[in-house]
Structure formats: structure tokens, C-alpha cells
Amino acid sequence: MSKSKREADITWNYCDNVPPNRLQVKCKFCSHTCWGGIARMKQHLAGTKKDVIPCCSVPDDVKDIFVKMLKGKEKKTEDGSFDCGGDLSREVTKGKNDLQQMTINATYKNREDVIREICSCIYGNALPFNLVRSPLFIQMLKAVGEYGKGLKPPSYHEVRVSYLKKAVDNVKQGLEKYKTDWEKWGCTLMCDGWTDGKGRSLTNFLVNSPSGTVFLKSIDTSDVIKDGKKMFELLDSMVEEIGEDHVVQVVTDGASNLVAAGRMLMEKRTKLFWSPCAAHCLDLVLEDIGELPVFYNTISNAKKITTYIYRHTWVLNLYRSYSNGRELARPAVTRFATSFLTLNCIKQQKNALRSMFASEEWATSPHANKSEGKQVMNLVLSDGRFWRSITYCLKCVIPLVKVLRLVDGDAKPAMPYIYEAMDRAKEQIAENFQKIETRYKKVWKIIDTRWNLQLHRPLHAAAYYLNPR
Structure with missing residues (x-):
């Protein structure tokens, strides 16, 4: 393009060439680059979405210029002139000085x-x-x-009542497409209890199907959560609401009241299966293992170490100087898994802990002369019994924690894969002790009691999805 033609086209006020490509230009407002020269840049600034994305930062008055310009081109007269409308003509005759008033700054x-x-x-x-x-x-x-200008903000009533009701109605309409899949493929009713900040026991009900998981409703179950019969009646009413013919299984946690409710539900609704949550069952497995004497004592001693260090600021700072900032406490997917992951952290920081308590800074500090500090120091600098017990505990539970992460993660595997993962975990525990049965017999017994007995039925329900109606 010649220099004179370039200066005559107002588009160049809002874009630049991208050297060395003559046909590649860059928008001054959003820095978007596109091929095709200023012809496509005009579409970009006008926001037409024709062969190029629209500019997200172009001022409204500039956008209007290019919208009118493109409309004028569509009305091109036979003699080659443009009917751009009076507004555009006036804008062009103002010259560059007026157009450049809207600067980038x-x-x-x-x-x-x-x-x-x-x-x-x-x-x-x-x-x-x-x-x-x-x-x-x-x-x-x-x-x-x-x-644009003049928008009246929503009132408190509109946010709290009017538009909230409309939003609920929209959600209900969106739920209809899922209900169609429930009828076609079947679904799983899931029950999840939790406690809010006011101490109320709330229960969420969700429905899972091949098309995804949707939230159905939340109910305050503070008065009935401990009553197995009342929970059965609640679950039964939910199945009735969804449709008995559509519910393949009902999943709850493994608490005794819900176990009783699930069994009563299967007696009444013979076409569906009840099963406890796999993650909750694994949590109970870890809880029961934690009650064994060697596990209980080891976890108690580990808590003494972490509690003491994190309760005293000076000790915590000293520990961090030896651990390069690594912490002892670790978050976990469930509360009982946290204890075992904390053991793993303590094992990983064994050298840092021993170096800290053997240091001159510790020996000359007031903490070293107090009974609590001496007790923790003796645990860390012991002859090895405490550390051997940590190793033993981790050999038993780390394979189970891996399965817990599998079932409690975002990717939800089918039940047959979870069974296989649990079998592999048991075999790994045995191999960790060279298959000396006396060293892991009690752990295996707990697994069989909690896992195999409570999670035996879901295989049938999982297979149901392979043979839909």
C-alpha cells in the first residue's frame, strides 16, 4: 500500500504492521494480531466476528465508526462511491486530529x-x-x-427472592435432560452427611448416572440422623421421588444407622442395592487399624512431637532452619489418613529432627531443660524403637492410603477396579513383610471385616450399567 493511501485510511490509527509481514497487523487496543491486512482489522474493530475474533477493548465510539464503515461498503453505489451515512461522513471530515483524541493512554x-x-x-x-x-x-x-450506561443495580429483594426463584426454576428445567437418562440407563442415589457452622446435621442427596452427577436437595436431618428407621423412611421417600424403576443402587456412608436403613430399604425395594461409600469404608478401616496397640502408641508419640514443635514458636523456627522449610503436618483426604501421613512426614524429616535436637542451639535453650522438651527429644534421639514402629505402621497403611486416594479422587473408577486395587493393596502389605503372616494378620483381618463384608454387593449394581434397559 502506498504511503498516501495508508495515511488516508483511518484504520491505521488503531493498528500497526508486524514486520516483516506486510499483511500481518496488530490491534493497538487489545494487541491481537491477524493476517489479511486492515481489511480484516476493520472486522476485528467492528466486532463482526467475520473471519477474526472481535476486539474486547475497543472504545464504543471507535467501534461505531467501523460498524458504519462496513455497512457503508455493503451499500456501495454503482459509481464506486460509498453511502456511509451522514454520521460517518462527518467523522471522516473531522480529520485525524479529532480521531486521535481517543489515544491509547x-x-x-x-x-x-x-x-x-x-x-x-x-x-x-x-x-x-x-x-x-x-x-x-x-x-x-x-x-x-x-x-451500557444507566443500568440500575439489582435490589436486595430481587437478589434474595425474585431472581433466586427464577434461577431455581432454570435449574429444575436443566434437570429434565438428566431425568431422561435416568429412565434410560438407571441411576445411583448418593447420600452425604455433614455438619454446618451452626452444628446442624445436614444431608445432601445427589444422583449419579452415565450423563454425570447432579445435586438434588439438602435436608436438615438433625432430629433423625441417629435413627436408622427414620433415615430409612427418608431414603425411601427419595427413591420414590426419583422413581423406583430408575434407581439401581443407593450409596451412603457406613455408619450403623445407615447400614440398618440400607438393609431395610433393600427389603422393601428388592430391585435396588444398597452399598456404603468406599471412601468411608476405607476411612473406617484406617480407624480400626489405628486402634491396634502398636499403631495407637506410635501415632500418640508422633502427635507429641508435632504438637510440641508447633506450639512453641522458637522451636518451630529452629526446626524449619534444619528442614529447609519442610513442614511436619500434612493435609489428607480423610481425618484418619492424616495421622498416617503425618507419620510419613516425620520419617522423611528424621535427619532434620535428630540434627535439631542434637544441636548446640537446642542444648543451650531453656526448652531443653523442661520435662516436655526432654520427653520429645528422647523420642527423636531414641535407640530406634520409635522409628522402627513408624516404619512398621507405614508398611501396613501406605498401600491402603493409595487406594483411598483412588476412590476419593476426581476420577471415579468403577467398583470392579476398586476391588482389584484393594486386593493389590493387601498383597503389597504381605510383600512388605516378606509374607510373614504373623506381622500383618491383624491388619488383614480388619480389612476383610470392614471391606469385604460391607462392599460385597456393589459388584452386581456396577454390572447393571453394562446391561441397561
């Missing part, structure tokens, strides 16, 4: 003011920063921007 300043207000709202209401990554947040801002 001014555009950035306007955006900065808006972003500052958005951030003030987030900071002032202690909202999580991840909110800005939410598609709903982005969609909201786009809707506000497209509305």
Missing part, C-alpha cells in the same frame, strides 16, 4: 478506573481472588458492558 486510563472499582468491590467484601477466573464473573461483566 486515555483508553488505558478509563479501563484502569473501572478495574480499580471492581477490585475495590472484591477487597471490600473479602471475595476470593479466584472469582475473576469464573466464567460467570466474566459473563456478568460482558452483560453489564453491553447494556
Whole structure:
């Protein structure tokens, strides 16, 4: 393009060439680059979505210029002139000086003011920063921007009543497509209990099918959670609501009241199966193993170490200087698994702990002369009995924790794979002790009692999905 033609086209006020490619241009507002020269850049600035993505930062007055320009091209007259409309003609005759008033700096300043207000709202209401990554947040801002000036904010009543009811109705409408799959493939009713900040026992009911998992409802079960018969009646009513012919199995945790409720449910609804949650069963396995004397004593001693270190700031800082910032406490998928993972952390930091308690800094500190400090130091610097017990415990439970991560992770494997994983875990425990049965016999017995007896039926229900109606 000649220099004179380039200067005559106002598009060049809002884009630049990308050397050395003459046909590649870059938008000054959003820095988007595209091929095809300014012809495609005009589509980009006008937001037509024709062969190029629209600009997300172009000012409205600039966008209007290019929208009118493109419409004018569509109305091109036979003599080659353009019917761009009076508004566009006036804009062009103003010359570059007027068009360049909307500079990049001014555009950035306007955006900065808006972003500052958005951030003030987030900071002032202690909202999580991840909110800005939410598609709903982005969609909201786009809707506000497209509305333009004069938008009246929603009232408290609209947020709390009017539009909340509309949102609930929309969710119910979206649920209909899932109900169709329930009728076709069958589904699983899942029951999950939890306690809120007010101490209420709430139970969530969810429905799983090949099309996905949906939340059905949440009920305050504070008055009935301990009563097996009442929980049976609640589960039975949920099955009735979904449709008995559509429910393949009902999954709850393995608490005694829900075990009783599940058995009563199977007696009444002979076409479905009840099964406890695999993750909860594994949690109970770990709980029972933790009650064995060697496990109980080892975990108690480990807690003494972590509690003492984290309760005293000076000791904690000293430990961190020897561990290079590595912590002892570790989060886990369940509360009983946490104890065993803490044992693993203590084992990994054995050298750091022993070096700390053998250091001159510790020996000359006031903590070294106190009974609690001496007790913890003796545990860490013992002749090896404490450390041998940790190794023994981990050989027994780490294979089980791996299965727990499998069943409690985001990827939900089918029950037959979980059974296989549990069998492999048992074999791994045996191999960890060179298959000397006396060393792992009690652990195997607990696994068989909790796992095999409670989770025997789901194989039939899982197979149901392989042969849908």
C-alpha cells in the first residue's frame, strides 16, 4: 500500500504492521494480531466476528465508526462511491486530529478506573481472588458492558427472592435432560452427611448416572440422623421421588444407622442395592487399624512431637532452619489418613529432627531443660524403637492410603477396579513383610471385616450399567 493511501485510511490509527509481514497487523487496543491486512482489522474493530475474533477493548465510539464503515461498503453505489451515512461522513471530515483524541493512554486510563472499582468491590467484601477466573464473573461483566450506561443495580429483594426463584426454576428445567437418562440407563442415589457452622446435621442427596452427577436437595436431618428407621423412611421417600424403576443402587456412608436403613430399604425395594461409600469404608478401616496397640502408641508419640514443635514458636523456627522449610503436618483426604501421613512426614524429616535436637542451639535453650522438651527429644534421639514402629505402621497403611486416594479422587473408577486395587493393596502389605503372616494378620483381618463384608454387593449394581434397559 502506498504511503498516501495508508495515511488516508483511518484504520491505521488503531493498528500497526508486524514486520516483516506486510499483511500481518496488530490491534493497538487489545494487541491481537491477524493476517489479511486492515481489511480484516476493520472486522476485528467492528466486532463482526467475520473471519477474526472481535476486539474486547475497543472504545464504543471507535467501534461505531467501523460498524458504519462496513455497512457503508455493503451499500456501495454503482459509481464506486460509498453511502456511509451522514454520521460517518462527518467523522471522516473531522480529520485525524479529532480521531486521535481517543489515544491509547486515555483508553488505558478509563479501563484502569473501572478495574480499580471492581477490585475495590472484591477487597471490600473479602471475595476470593479466584472469582475473576469464573466464567460467570466474566459473563456478568460482558452483560453489564453491553447494556451500557444507566443500568440500575439489582435490589436486595430481587437478589434474595425474585431472581433466586427464577434461577431455581432454570435449574429444575436443566434437570429434565438428566431425568431422561435416568429412565434410560438407571441411576445411583448418593447420600452425604455433614455438619454446618451452626452444628446442624445436614444431608445432601445427589444422583449419579452415565450423563454425570447432579445435586438434588439438602435436608436438615438433625432430629433423625441417629435413627436408622427414620433415615430409612427418608431414603425411601427419595427413591420414590426419583422413581423406583430408575434407581439401581443407593450409596451412603457406613455408619450403623445407615447400614440398618440400607438393609431395610433393600427389603422393601428388592430391585435396588444398597452399598456404603468406599471412601468411608476405607476411612473406617484406617480407624480400626489405628486402634491396634502398636499403631495407637506410635501415632500418640508422633502427635507429641508435632504438637510440641508447633506450639512453641522458637522451636518451630529452629526446626524449619534444619528442614529447609519442610513442614511436619500434612493435609489428607480423610481425618484418619492424616495421622498416617503425618507419620510419613516425620520419617522423611528424621535427619532434620535428630540434627535439631542434637544441636548446640537446642542444648543451650531453656526448652531443653523442661520435662516436655526432654520427653520429645528422647523420642527423636531414641535407640530406634520409635522409628522402627513408624516404619512398621507405614508398611501396613501406605498401600491402603493409595487406594483411598483412588476412590476419593476426581476420577471415579468403577467398583470392579476398586476391588482389584484393594486386593493389590493387601498383597503389597504381605510383600512388605516378606509374607510373614504373623506381622500383618491383624491388619488383614480388619480389612476383610470392614471391606469385604460391607462392599460385597456393589459388584452386581456396577454390572447393571453394562446391561441397561
